[in-house]
Amino acid sequence: MIKLFVSVFLLSSTFALAQNSNLTINVSNLKDNTGVLVAELYNSKENFLKKTYKTGASIIKANTALVQFTGIPTGEYTVLVYQDKNSNGKLDKYFIGMPKEPVACSNNAKGFMGPPKYEEAKFNIGTAETKIYIKMSTAH
Numbered sequence: 001m002i003k004l005f006v007s008v009f010l011l012s013s014t015f016a017l018a019q020n021s022n023l024t025i026n027v028s029n030l031k032d033n034t035g036v037l038v039a040e041l042y043n044s045k046e047n048f049l050k051k052t053y054k055t056g057a058s059i060i061k062a063n064t065a066l067v068q069f070t071g072i073p074t075g076e077y078t079v080l081v082y083q084d085k086n087s088n089g090k091l092d093k094y095f096i097g098m099p100k101e102p103v104a105c106s107n108n109a110k111g112f113m114g115p116p117k118y119e120e121a122k123f124n125i126g127t128a129e130t131k132i133y134i135k136m137s138t139a140h
Contacts, residue, residue, distance in 0.1 A: 020070075021073075021074060021127055021130060022068065023069040023125055023129075024067075024130070024132070025056075025066070025067045025068070025069075025132055026064070026065075026066055026132070027039075027081050027133075027134045028134075028136065029063065029135045030060055030063040030065065031063065031102065033061060033062070034060070034083070034085045035060070035083055035084045035085040035101075036083075037057065037059075037065035037067065037082075037083055037084070038081065038082050038089075038091070039058075039081045040052045040079065041054040041055070041056075041069055041078075048078050048121070049115055053077075056068065056069055067081070074125055074127060075124070075125060076123070077106075077122065077124075078105065078106050078118060078121040078122050079106040079134070080103065080106075081105075081134055081136070082099065082103040082104075083101050083136065102137060103136075104136045105120075105121040106121045106122070106134060107120060108135055
């Protein structure tokens with residue numbers, strides 16, 4: 001009886017840990033349809049804006065873009081999106097580190113004299129599909 005209980009417990013624990021979900025990122029307020037929209041997904045506070053967990057890209061139509069990630073483990077994440085206007089595959093920055101291209105974060109978190117804080121940009125991905133909406137900054 002105990003072996004059966006342990007087996008069922010281990011099986012259900014493994015299933016709970018292995019649950020993945022999908023993330024859809026809807027970005028609006030782009031000034032134009034130039035280049036591509038890039039979304040960088042971060043899976044921890046330590047990696048935020050340093051080491052990307054996953055990257056996706058989408059064409060821009062009617063000043064909006066949609067990026068989807070599939071098979072994302074449940075947990076806490078942040079997203080940075082930017083309009084790669086010259087389609088060179090990277091966020092271009094000025095020599096002082098400020099972005100040259102339009103950029104925004106999950107929860108529409110904004111930084112003051114620097115990037116937004118992790119706590120303001122974080123969100124959770126559960127077992128159901130997660131959809132987030134980001135409004136591109138008009139500063140550029």
